[in-house]
Amino acid sequence: MKIYNTLTAQKEDFKPINEGKVGVYVCGPTVYNYIHIGNARPICVFDVFRRYLEFKGYETKFIQNYTDVNDKIIKQAEKENSTPEEIALKYINEYEKDAKGLNVRPADIQPKVSLYMNQIIDMIKTLVEKGFAYEVNGDVYYRTRKFEGYGKLSKQSLDDLISGARVEVNSIKEDPLDFALWKSAGADEQHWDSPWGKGRPGWHIECSAMAKDCMGDTIDIHCGGKDLVFPHHENEVAQSEASTGKTFSNYWMHNGHINIDNKKMSKSAGNFFLTRDVAEKYGYETIRYLMIQAHYRMPMNYTAELLDSCKTSLERLYNCRETLDRAISAAKNGEITDSAKETFEKRKSQFIDSMDDDLNTADGLTAVFELARELNTMSADSTVSKEQLEAGAVLFDTLTGVLGLLYNRTEQDEIPAEVKELVQKRIDARKAKDFALADTIRDQIAALGYSVKETRQGMEITKTN
């Protein structure tokens, strides 16, 4: 599999540290608010990545942290008249609801900054001892000039960074580019004890400390949004590599942004849509589909029209799968034709080729849609055997499963008895050619939140969102 590595700025063959195993660290949310759909992108995309790695036979270890100690959380606590701890808990909880709605599997380990203070402090101590950090008035700063590779991830030299930097006000730092590892805090604020007095960890050290604790000195792949490349990930590299003397992460994957009116969506800019609000209108799965229909590194402009088309596309896949189920129950036993075997094999390898190419989900979907068309044709052909349809269904489920789609199929036993009765009445009415009554019943069913379609194999009932 090829992965575009931000560090080398090219696609590279992926080689894990340990044969057959992959460790991935994804920067998780700072929990001070509900997530917006820009936040949802990496969550969905890297979940697909995880599923695909497992499909390829890798044993995966996924780490996604919660940043539950942060100035924004403290601010939000004031706003909600609460405590930072309660705010963090609340939004972790809300995050998990959204993630579940998006069919994102929880990471294997979800470390919280608040529980990693010892490791954070230890790493800062190491950096101070090695001369990569210094203390000033209870703050500790990282000495960027001391770390030779500084800028290697974001491809910027220190001097370039300085020329673009904003003017520093009352700097107590040795260099404008030095960044905080520890910041002193008053006794009345949220704080932890440290060798440098009461305070809180800086913005970047937490990920270095948690990644090391969960994964060891070197991790296979580190993921996150493009905007984290600088300074967050650059600083993580500096901290981790200076303290351990080893490569921090072999591969770096960064997803592109979601724009509104071609401008980056962000909480601070205020031009964002909350995931749950979009989900209420289009369904969570449509959001997941949205993330998959483009390559993860490309920027994406969010529009209502786009969401509409995603929802319709997704329905096409659902229709295919449901038609297939009915065809299977109506089909006779028999052989799988050679041409069908070939078709399935072709679509499978087409899918794999796409996904192997830096997780090209947009191209991977092509294989799924072409398979869908072929399966639709098979479903409509009464000479096609049950075995063949079942083989097609297995493949279809495998591919859509890797993408994490079609997780909301209507189970027949979920359908209320009331609806089932109405459906039977409609069937009777149609038999009696009482179409006016049949249509009335269809409206009644719709009012209950279900839709019925006549098909070759019988009546199909689905839940409307």
Place this chain on the structure above:
RNA sequence: GGCGCUAUAGCCAAGUGGUAAGGCGUGGGUCUGCAACACCCUGAUCCCCAGUUCAAAUCUGGGUGGCGCCUCCA
């Protein structure tokens, strides 16, 4: 100013030098009591200009437009 990304049909979006996948939408048809689903047909001189090549959406150079990072941010 520095670093980087990007430009493909009405919209979304792949594309590894050999004359443009897929989805949505549009229009037409088949099926159907109607509708829906499905199936078939329907659409692109690939931002511009040069160059390399037998051959360029794809490589090179130069433009133009859009975006991001350089400050917390997925």
